[in-house]
Amino acid sequence: MTTEKIAILADSGCDVPENLLQADNLYTIPLKIIYKDAEYTDKLDITAEEIYAKLPTEIPKTSLPSGTVINQIFEKIISDGYKKLIVVTISSGLSGTFNAVRLAAENFPALDTFLFDTKNIGIGAGVHAIRAAELAAAGRDFNTITATLQNGVDKSKIFFSVPTLEYLQKGGRIGLVSSIVGNVLNLNPIISCNAEGIYYTVAKSRGRKKSLDKSIKLVKNYVADHEKVRLLVAHGGAEDEARTLEQELKLAIPQAREVLFGQISPALVVHTGPGLIGLGAQILD
Incomplete structure (x- = not known):
């Protein structure tokens, strides 16, 4: 002590x-969120919902x-x-x-x-x-x-299923994520951060449901036989869907001690757009 x-x-x-x-x-x-005519402080004077509402007319920038x-x-x-x-x-x-x-x-x-x-x-x-x-x-x-x-850098992993790469590309955060014609092929990429902390493509699934099912499998494989586990569920304007997946993830990994659930911050919304689902785990043993 x-x-x-x-x-x-x-x-x-x-x-x-x-x-x-x-x-x-x-x-x-x-962090800061910057529009052409205004500047906001992440989570303090702007919400994720407000950013979603403005995305069709302006994609803001983020800053330190x-x-x-x-x-x-x-x-x-x-x-x-x-x-x-x-x-x-x-x-x-x-x-x-x-x-x-x-x-x-x-x-x-x-x-x-x-x-x-x-x-x-x-x-x-x-x-x-x-x-x-x-x-x-x-x-x-x-x-x-x-x-x-x-x-313990490698003790946490989260997999993001994103409906579109548009916002990552426009925000310059595309990293090593391969460019794919998602809208044409109905491919939903699953991305994560590699050992260098750069986005990369983990998998590509045809259709939203298959992408999310694959994400659950990826988390389960990551957890493997660890007993002390905290599950992670993040969403970008998709709470109902995320709540359903939270239950599925708990069933797939019953030894988990708790689930951290939440909406991603406005600053991250800027780079992912609506509909993001993140599923992951932290290993505690």
């Missing part, structure tokens, strides 16, 4: 559930918060009495957040900061922040928690 006060900072693209963010030692770096904002967050953490900080970000291969926070941390040498590049996105990244918070609450010391994170 340790008496160290450890703060945990995650960017809003990690999609840590709102109820968990209420913990005193959890902080958020909000300014260095000033990041510095203010560090100052707040220090003023709250913390000397140890764990920063969890979405993949550096998909966002500049990791590098921006790394540069900011250099301005605060009094704060012992560990930066963790999850090589993942959405709740697939966020579960590492949740794990760090759980270990801190259990009294694990700073070095133990950071070592656990470093050794």
Whole structure:
């Protein structure tokens, strides 16, 4: 057991559930959503539904918060009495957040900061922040928690079934996802992040149902015979469908201790469009 006060900072693209963010030692770096005539702060003054409504007329851009904002967050953490900080970000291969926070941390040498590049996105990244918070609450010391994170990059995996690649292409986030004529062939790609944290195509299925059935099989294969498992279900404007898949995933992996369910953040909506379903798992043993 340790008496160290450890703060945990995650960017809003990690999609840590709102109820968990209420913990005193959890902080958020909000990403920005930029339209031609307005700028918004992810999850604070714009919703995913508002972005969906505007997509037919304008696809916004996303951006990091300014260095000033990041510095203010560090100052707040220090003023709250913390000397140890764990920063969890979405993949550096998909966002500049990791590098921006790394540069900011250099301005605060009094704060012992560990930066963790999850090589993942959405709740697939966020579960590492949740794990760090759980270990801190259990009294694990700073070095133990950071070592656990470093050794657990591959302990989280999420598979996204996307109806169209249009938004990933327009947002420049296509990564290694192969270009396919999805609308013509009715192919629904399943994508994930590879070991370098870049999107790649895991599978292509003809039709929505086959794509989602395949996603469940991919999660089941990933979990294999692990007993301590947390399931992940994320959606982009497809809650009813995601709720049905949540039940199917629980039946396929009955040993799971819980399911984290939620809508993806507005900043991620920009790059995926409506209809995304993400199914995944975090291995805890």
